[in-house]
Amino acid sequence: MLDIKFIRENKELVKEAARKKRVEFDVEKLLKADDKRRELLSKIEEKRAEQNGANKEIIKAVGPERSNILERMKFLKQELVTLEDEHKKVMVEWQILMLAVPNIPDISVPEGESDADNKEVKKWGTLPEFSFQPKSHIEIMTLLDIADFERGVKVAGFRGYFLKNQGAMLEMAIWQYAQKFFMEKGLEPFIAPSMVKRESLLGTGFLPQSEDDLYKVQDDKYLAGTAEVAMMGYHMNEVIAKEKLPKKYVAFSPCFRREIGSYSKDVKGLIRVHEFFKVEQVVLCEASHEESVKWHEWLHRNTEEFVESLNIPYHTVINCGSDLGLGQVKKYDIELWVPLENTYREIGSTSYFHDFQTRRLNIRYKDALGKTQYAHSLNATAIATPRILVSLMENFQQADGSVKIPEALIPYMNGLSEIKAK
């Protein structure tokens, strides 16, 4: 959400933001609703002032004077009800429109129609060269008996999977290693709820736009697709002391995504599953663009360093306008090398939002002058499992069908340095 005053004064910027992000948004319609809203509001407030004034008189008034006032107030009440009904209607429209206003993308965000237009800004690592016919992660894991996709589908349905034996161990090793790695960067560890109320999803900007991609449970709760939702909800409706900023969290949670718009994509294996786990970095900082940029770079670099410590070749892209979410100002994707597809696949992204989310969630802090301000928010993937196993398996496979474990993970694998066939 943006400040309505900002929108009023910068409608051309908002129009341009919608164009660059390739979203439909009618600023004029919002401004018209806003004029109506303010006009009705001031009329209502006038009437209420009159009512409040009469209240004081009525206490002292007796006899015919009293009945006169009562008569007058009954009439005023009718007018007030009419105005309030009208105001309510306008507010519904106003709020729907306000939730749909796109945040302004940064000037450094490239133009583009799809993720194909994202721009590579960094490349790291040496791509593996195989002296044998490399296998896909599905094949490798099945042969090593560390995953079971068939039974995954039998039990959990489409996109289901089991991890087993060293596959299960490896996934947990990654979580533990990630927690330690990011804690050492100065982030506070959390385990966050996945089942959340509507508010946090509205606040983070997943609702109302992506209703279809969320699983809904009974009692109007949803299964979040990322710990970002719960971690942003954590400080909802709070005023944080300035000295406590920045807040730096690293949160683990199960994640659920319906992947409704991608029925035919990546239907096999571990790239795109309904149910996975993710360690997520979240930052709340003071409200300045420079702070946001600083922490954005920092968060992204953390993830790069984590991937580097596993020795997986990757590249970083800056996402183009149409590949940004409604609230995102700028986003980097980090993509890992997937040999069998001969391409890089996304493992995570780092975004900043300015006060887009904190406005919706009412997360504020007191600045140096004692003024209450909306904080800025950012988030970044630390690591997502099991997706990362795709690159681990395919990049580190050996001629004999075994898979080497990256050095950094060995201590979390009970000293195991490779996974071999039984």
Place this chain on the structure above:
RNA sequence: GGAGGCGUCGCUUAGUGGUCUAGAGCGCACGCUUGGAAAGCGUGUAUACCGCAAGGUAUCGAGCGUUCGAAUCGCUCCGCCUCCGCCA
């Protein structure tokens, strides 16, 4: 799942339809006093929205309702506490 209690200004609390523009105490800030401090005394002590401003409006967990008028009455929801049941 059943029964009951509760949610008021940072904290503790008063308040059962108009005199509440919510009172008191604690805390905090400033001032007086003092060699300095404590005590004492005095003053102040939210947020949001509309408006150029004067000013106005809203907020007593949230929403809806009754009423000319709601912290106060009714309904729904959320949260907390106590007891019973069930489960890990």
